[in-house]
Amino acid sequence: MQDSTTKNIKEDFFLIGPLGFEESFQNEIAKLQPWILGSDSRPTSHGIDIVKVRKGGLELKAPKLEGFQLVHHLKTPVRILWRWKSKKLSHVAELKSYIRSLRSTEIYEGPLKVIVSSRQSRLNNEKMIERVFEEEWKFIDDNADQALYVDVYNDQFTLSWDLCGDPLYKRSWAPEKGQAPIRENLAHLLLQDLTVDFTGPELAQMTLLDPMMGSGTFLAEALAWNRPNLERKFSYQNLKGLPSLLKIHWWTNLSLPQVGLFESYVGFDIDPEMILKAQKNLSFFKIGNVCLKKQNILHEPTLKLNQDQTLMICNPPYGERLAVDSIEKLIGAALQYHKPLKALFVWPEGRFFEFPGYESKKIRSFSQGGIPVQVVVFSRFG
Numbered sequence: 001m002q003d004s005t006t007k008n009i010k011e012d013f014f015l016i017g018p019l020g021f022e023e024s025f026q027n028e029i030a031k032l033q034p035w036i037l038g039s040d041s042r043p044t045s046h047g048i049d050i051v052k053v054r055k056g057g058l059e060l061k062a063p064k065l066e067g068f069q070l071v072h073h074l075k076t077p078v079r080i081l082w083r084w085k086s087k088k089l090s091h092v093a094e095l096k097s098y099i100r101s102l103r104s105t106e107i108y109e110g111p112l113k114v115i116v117s118s119r120q121s122r123l124n125n126e127k128m129i130e131r132v133f134e135e136e137w138k139f140i141d142d143n144a145d146q147a148l149y150v151d152v153y154n155d156q157f158t159l160s161w162d163l164c165g166d167p168l169y170k171r172s173w174a175p176e177k178g179q180a181p182i183r184e185n186l187a188h189l190l191l192q193d194l195t196v197d198f199t200g201p202e203l204a205q206m207t208l209l210d211p212m213m214g215s216g217t218f219l220a221e222a223l224a225w226n227r228p229n230l231e232r233k234f235s236y237q238n239l240k241g242l243p244s245l246l247k248i249h250w251w252t253n254l255s256l257p258q259v260g261l262f263e264s265y266v267g268f269d270i271d272p273e274m275i276l277k278a279q280k281n282l283s284f285f286k287i288g289n290v291c292l293k294k295q296n297i298l299h300e301p302t303l304k305l306n307q308d309q310t311l312m313i314c315n316p317p318y319g320e321r322l323a324v325d326s327i328e329k330l331i332g333a334a335l336q337y338h339k340p341l342k343a344l345f346v347w348p349e350g351r352f353f354e355f356p357g358y359e360s361k362k363i364r365s366f367s368q369g370g371i372p373v374q375v376v377v378f379s380r381f382g
């Protein structure tokens with residue numbers, strides 16, 4: 001239990017996410033501040049400080065209560081760690097006696113897995129470090145639910161508790177998956193890229209269209225925009241000494257806005273099985289105007305949308321795992337038939353297409369299911 005002298009001490013957290021999106025993690029944290037509660041269940045005055053931006057992550061400082069709440073709110077990272085101990089060690093004997101001296105059971109009782117990464121250190125053998133943990137702590141089990149991350153850099157050993165369990169892109173909603181789905185945190189990040197130039201009120205009058213939606217990941221993330229993840233289990237809930245507020249359903253004190261990012265959500269797919277999957281996934285939200293239709297994007301659409309109020313986002317089949325005649329033909333038809341104000345597409349790195357009436361800009365590259373891909377945004381002239 002926290003007392004008044006310790007509760008506002010800031011602790012260290014580490015947010016891990018996809019490389020190249022560090023600025024987006026910062027934007028998400030900045031927008032989040034009014035949602036994080038203090039011990040009186042009111043918005044906290046003890047903010048979350050971004051201490052350092054690293055490749056693929058952020059170092060943060062926050063009181064334990066505030067830091068632990070991040071796992072429910074943040075949609076862009078993969079994992080959040082809570083730093084526990086840190087010490088410089090360069091010999092095996094030192095490592096052994098250090099591990100022996102640590103009382104992990106003060107934080108967590110039960111089987112534990114250790115995940116070691118070591119660089120530029122005298123103790124550089126990750127397998128050997130794991131073995132030392134196994135010898136000194138009898139409760140190490142590779143199949144355990146709770147993980148302790150051990151990061152070794154320049155001989156500095158930093159031990160951090162995983163607060164998440166399953167990665168954060170595993171949401172509690174949208175369990176149905178199609179072929180080659182995009183990860184939920186990437187879908188959220190790409191929606192940020194698509195909408196960055198629009199105000200909230202403008203988006204609230206617009207339609208999001210995914211013309212090849214698969215199981216509807218982009219639409220689900222846009223519907224879930226204002227919704228913290230309150231349903232699934234996170235591993236921090238099994239740690240000892242949780243701040244009192246986190247032992248109850250603290251979120252009943254948040255009155256959640258019953259709105260997504262857009263006014264309406266339209267999804268097409270050629271495959272009727274995908275329509276059923278997307279319907280199941282999106283029925284969870286019970287908000288917004290949602291319209292899902294079987295439609296071959298190469299054919300004249302049966303549904304006409306207001307071009308000036310439509311944004312498009314799509315991860316078309318690449319022809320790697322899903323057969324496709326030509327990405328260019330699919331995207332060209334989607335733009336020609338719907339003429340959205342702006343459209344974002346993800347396709348394999350190294351290819352480039354231009355379309356009449358649109359200017360294009362490659363905004364980033366990343367790896368999607370092991371395939372190097374690029375993200376291109378098209379803006380309509382006029």
Ligand SMILES: C[S@@+](CC[C@H](N)C(=O)[O-])C[C@H]1O[C@@H](n2cnc3c(N)ncnc32)[C@H](O)[C@@H]1O
Pocket residue numbers: 177178179180181182183211212213214215216217218268269270271274295296297298314315316317318322330
């Ligand atoms: C890579 S998947 C989309 C995955 C989706 N972003 C998700 O996360 O589930 C591509 C989808 O395009 C659909 N598709 C392929 N050709 C199409 C066409 N001509 N018209 C409409 N949909 C098509 C496929 O059925 C498949 O579901």
